[in-house]
Amino acid sequence: MxxxxxxxxxxxxxxxxxxxxxxxxxxxxxxxxxAFGMLVAVVTAYLHGVVHNGLWILVAVALGVVVxxxxxxxxxxxxxxxxxALFNGVGGAAAALVxxxxxxxxxxxxxxxxxxxxxxxxxxxxSFSGSVVTFLKLQxxxxxxxxxLPAGQQLAIAAGASSVACAL
Amino acid sequence: MAVPNGFLLWLLAVVGLALGVLFVLPVGGADVPIAISLxxxxxxxxxxxxxxxxxxxLLIVAGTLVGASGTILTRLMxxxxxxxxxxxxxxxxxxxxxxxxxxxxxxxxxGTVEDVAILLGYANNVVVVPGYGLAVAQAxxxxxxxxxxxxxxxxxxxxxxxxxxxxxPGHMNVLLAEADVPYExxxxxxDINPGISSIDVALVVGANDVVNPGARDxxxxxxxxxxxxxxxxxxxxxxxxxSMRPGFAGVDNELLYNPKTTLLFxxxxxxxxxxxxxxxxx
Numbered sequence: 141m142x143x144x145x146x147x148x149x150x151x152x153x154x155x156x157x158x159x160x161x162x163x164x165x166x167x168x169x170x171x172x173x174x175a176f177g178m179l180v181a182v183v184t185a186y187l188h189g190v191v192h193n194g195l196w197i198l199v200a201v202a203l204g205v206v207v208x209x210x211x212x213x214x215x216x217x218x219x220x221x222x223x224x225a226l227f228n229g230v231g232g233a234a235a236a237l238v239x240x241x242x243x244x245x246x247x248x249x250x251x252x253x254x255x256x257x258x259x260x261x262x263x264x265x266x267s268f269s270g271s272v273v274t275f276l277k278l279q280x281x282x283x284x285x286x287x288x289l290p291a292g293q294q295l296a297i298a299a300g301a302s303s304v305a306c307a308l
Numbered sequence: 309m310a311v312p313n314g315f316l317l318w319l320l321a322v323v324g325l326a327l328g329v330l331f332v333l334p335v336g337g338a339d340v341p342i343a344i345s346l347x348x349x350x351x352x353x354x355x356x357x358x359x360x361x362x363x364x365x366l367l368i369v370a371g372t373l374v375g376a377s378g379t380i381l382t383r384l385m386x387x388x389x390x391x392x393x394x395x396x397x398x399x400x401x402x403x404x405x406x407x408x409x410x411x412x413x414x415x416x417x418x419g420t421v422e423d424v425a426i427l428l429g430y431a432n433n434v435v436v437v438p439g440y441g442l443a444v445a446q447a448x449x450x451x452x453x454x455x456x457x458x459x460x461x462x463x464x465x466x467x468x469x470x471x472x473x474x475x476x477p478g479h480m481n482v483l484l485a486e487a488d489v490p491y492e493x494x495x496x497x498x499d500i501n502p503g504i505s506s507i508d509v510a511l512v513v514g515a516n517d518v519v520n521p522g523a524r525d526x527x528x529x530x531x532x533x534x535x536x537x538x539x540x541x542x543x544x545x546x547x548x549x550x551s552m553r554p555g556f557a558g559v560d561n562e563l564l565y566n567p568k569t570t571l572l573f574x575x576x577x578x579x580x581x582x583x584x585x586x587x588x589x590x
Contacts, residue, residue: 147366154373164481164491181366217483218443221475225344228351235354235371236321239361243317256360261317264354265324266331270347273332277340278475287333295330302323 146184153177222278229271236264331397338517338531339396341476342385346393349378381477388471390523390533416552419570421579424546425586427570428454431508433464435500437537438480439473441514441550442576448487450580451513455489457587466493468500468510468537470518501538510539512547514576520561531559545569548579 154177160170186197208227215223239260246253276282328347335343356371386393419427428434436455442448455465467489473480481494504510512519522529523536539545540563547569563569572579 144365147369150366151369154370158373158377164478164485164494167478167482181370185364185366217446217479217486218440218475220479220482221341221344224476225347228344228348232347232351232354235351235358236324238358240317240321242361244314253361256357257317258320260354260357260361261321262324262327263350263357265321266328267347267350267354269325269328270332270343270350271328273329274335274340274344274347277332277335286336300327 143184143188146180150177150181150184153180219279222275225271225274225278229268229275232264232267232271234264236261236268239264335397339389341472342382342389342393342396345378345382345385345476346397349375349382352376352378385472385477388477388535389531390535414565416564416571417567417569419546419572421572421582421586424570424572425583425590427509427544427546428458428463428511428583429461429587429590431458431463433466433507434458434509434511435466435468435495435504435507435537435539435542437468437470437473437510437512437515437519437539438484439470439513439515439518440475441516441548443474443480443483443514445514445576445578447513447575447577447580448483448489450577450584452484452487452489454580454584454587455493457584461587461590466495466500468539469494469496470515470537471497471535473515473518497535497537504538504541505543507539507542508544510537510542510545512539512545513580514548516549516561517559519563520559522559522562526562529559539563540566540568543568546572548572548574548576550575 153173157170157174157177160166160173162170182201186194189197211223239257243249243254243257249257273282332340332343332347352371352374354371356368356375359365359367359369359371382393386396389396436451438448438451442451455467458465467484469480469484471477474483481491484494485491500507510519517523517531517534517536519537519539520529520531521536521538521540523531523534524538526532545563545566545568547564549564549571550573552564564571572583574582
C-alpha cells in the first residue's frame with residue numbers, strides 16, 4: 141500500500157517535471173522535480189525489493205554515480221545531444237537485460253508476461269544499438285553522411301521479419 | 309504463441325541490435341537528433357513493457373510518459389524541419405543525386421569588423437540568428453555583451469531562435485540562458501518573419517541552414533520545405549562564418565551571394581569580441 145502511494149508520488153513528480161521542462165523559465169525546476177521523483181522511486185523500490193540483492197544494487201548505484209555525475213558535469217553544452225543519446229541507449233539496454241533476466245527467473249509464465257518480455261528485449265536492444273550509432277555520428281567518430289548499405293532496406297525488412305519470427 | 313525458449317530470446321536481442329544499427333545508418337547528420345528523439349520514445353516503450361514483466365506500475369507509468377513525450381517531440385522536430393518522419397528515416401536514398409550543380413567561383417562581399425560595427429551601431433533594429441557555430445565557439449557570452457552594447461546605443465535587438473537551432477529543440481535557449489540572455493528577447497519564426505522587411509540588419513552567427521532561402525525557393529534542395537528565417541528579406545544581412553563551408557545539411561546557401569549580404573569571416577567568439585570593441589569606438 142505504502143509502496144503504491146510512493147510510486148504515485150513519483151509518477152506525479154514525473155508529470156510535473158514534463159510540464160516544467162516545456163518552458164525555458166521552469167525547465168530547471170522541472171528537471172529538479174523529476175530527479176526528486178526518481179529518487180523517491182529508487183529508494184522505494186530498494187526498500188520494498190528483495191533484500192538479498194541489496195549489496196549488488198548499492199554497487200550498481202555507486203557505479204552509476206561515479207560514471208554519471210562527472211559525465212554530466214564535464215560535458216560541453218554542444219555535446220549534450222550525444223550524451224542524451226548515450227544515456228537513452230543505456231536505458232533501453234537496461235530494460236532489455238532486466239526482461240532477459242526475469243524470463244529465466246520465472247519458470248511458469250503467462251502469455252502476457254512472455255509478450256511483454258519479447259517486446260522489451262526487442263525494443264530495448266533496437267534502442268541501445270541505434271543510440272550508439274547516433275552517438276558515433278554526432279560525436280563525428282564516424283561519417284555524418286547517410287550510410288547506404290547495399291540492400292540495406294531489404295536487410296532491415298529481413299531483420300524485422302526474423303524478429304517477429306523469433307517472438308512467435 | 310509458442311513458448312519462446314531462452315535461445316530464441318537471445319537471438320531476438322541480437323536481431324534487435326542489428327535492426328537498431330540498420331535503422332540509424334541511413335539517417336543523415338542533420339536528422340540524427342530526430343532519430344535520437346524517436347529512439348528515446350522507443351526506450352520509453354521498452355521500459356513500459358518491462359513494467360509489465362516486473363508487475364511494477366511505476367515503470368509502466370514512467371515508460372509511457374517517456375514514450376508519449378518522445379513521440380510528440382519527434383513529430384514537432386520533423387515539423388520544424390518541414391519533413392515527414394518517413395522522409396527523414398527513409399529519405400536518404402535520393403539525396404545523393406543533388407550534387408554541387410555550380411562549381412564556378414561566385415563573388416561574395418566580405419567586410420571588415422569596422423564596416424559591420426557601423427552597420428550595427430547605426431541600425432534601428434537588429435535580429436540576431438544564432439546557430440550551432442555560436443555554440444561551438446562558446447560565443448554566447450560575447451553575443452550577449454555585443455547585444456547589450458547595441459541596446460545602450462538605442463538599437464532594438466531580438467534573437468531569432470529556430471526550433472532546430474543548435475542540434476535539438478531548446479538547445480539554443482539553454483545556451484543563451486547560460487549567458488543570461490532574457491527569455492523575452494528570444495523570438496520564434498512566427499514572431500520574426502512577418503516584420504522582417506523592416507529589420508535593418510540580420511546578424512547571422514554560426515547559423516546556416518536555418519536562413520537558407522533554398523529551403524523556401526528551391527524545390528530541388530534537400531532541405532526544401534524547412535521553415536526558415538527570411539533574413540534575405542531584411543534590409544541587410546551580416547553573415548558571420550568561419551569559412552565558406554556549407555552547413556550541417558551540406559547544402560550551398562544562396563544567401564552568401566546575395567548583394568545585401570556582408571560576410572565577416574572568422575571564429576564567432578573572436579569576431580563578436582572585435583565587433584564589441586569597434587561598436588564601443590563609434
